[in-house]
Amino acid sequence: MSKNIDDYLDRGMKGNPETKPSERREYLTQLRERIIIALTNGQVLNKKVYYPLEDLMKRYPQCHLYLDGELGYQNLSKYVRLAKANKVPFTMVDDKQFSTKIGLVLSNATAIDKENIFVEQEEFLRHLR
Numbered sequence: 001m002s003k004n005i006d007d008y009l010d011r012g013m014k015g016n017p018e019t020k021p022s023e024r025r026e027y028l029t030q031l032r033e034r035i036i037i038a039l040t041n042g043q044v045l046n047k048k049v050y051y052p053l054e055d056l057m058k059r060y061p062q063c064h065l066y067l068d069g070e071l072g073y074q075n076l077s078k079y080v081r082l083a084k085a086n087k088v089p090f091t092m093v094d095d096k097q098f099s100t101k102i103g104l105v106l107s108n109a110t111a112i113d114k115e116n117i118f119v120e121q122e123e124f125l126r127h128l129r
Contacts, residue, residue, distance in 0.1 A: 027102055028066040028093040033111040036060055037104075038118055044071055044103030048128035049078050050119065053106065057086040062109040069094030071103055079104060 027035060036056050043050065044067075057063055065083045067076045069092040076092070083090040 027107075028068060028100065028105045029091075030066060030105050030107040031111075032117070033113050034107045034109070035117045036063060036106045036108055036112065036114065038102050038106075039104040039124075040101055040118075041068065041071060041103040043119065043121075043124050044068070044079070045075050046124075046128065049082060050124055050127055051129045052127050053079070054082060054086060056106055057083070057088045060106075060108050060112075063088055064107050064109070065090040066105040066107060067092050068100065068103045070099065 027038065037053065039050060057065075065079065065088050067079060067090060069076075073080075073092075080090060082088075
């Protein structure tokens, strides 16, 4: 009985335990198994939009876009507009305690276990508009 009380108190003070916290910090709160595509900070900072992202938004209707808020709205606004145009919900993740090299994550509601979630730089540059 005291174990249940201790668990209850811990959850009240610290919140529910989080699965894979380091993975969630790396991928803007998401689990890797749900990620459709991830772009690095440098790729997101490019002035042009990576247009295959729009096709992925249409292919996965239950997707959600996560953006690294540390990059600043002026750098993220092109992707916010893309999400709004495709009726995709988005979240700006701004974690002051941890930084990541990931600037954008398009995530599915359920696991898809995609083997390669990153875009090679050469491919990224070919698909800008």
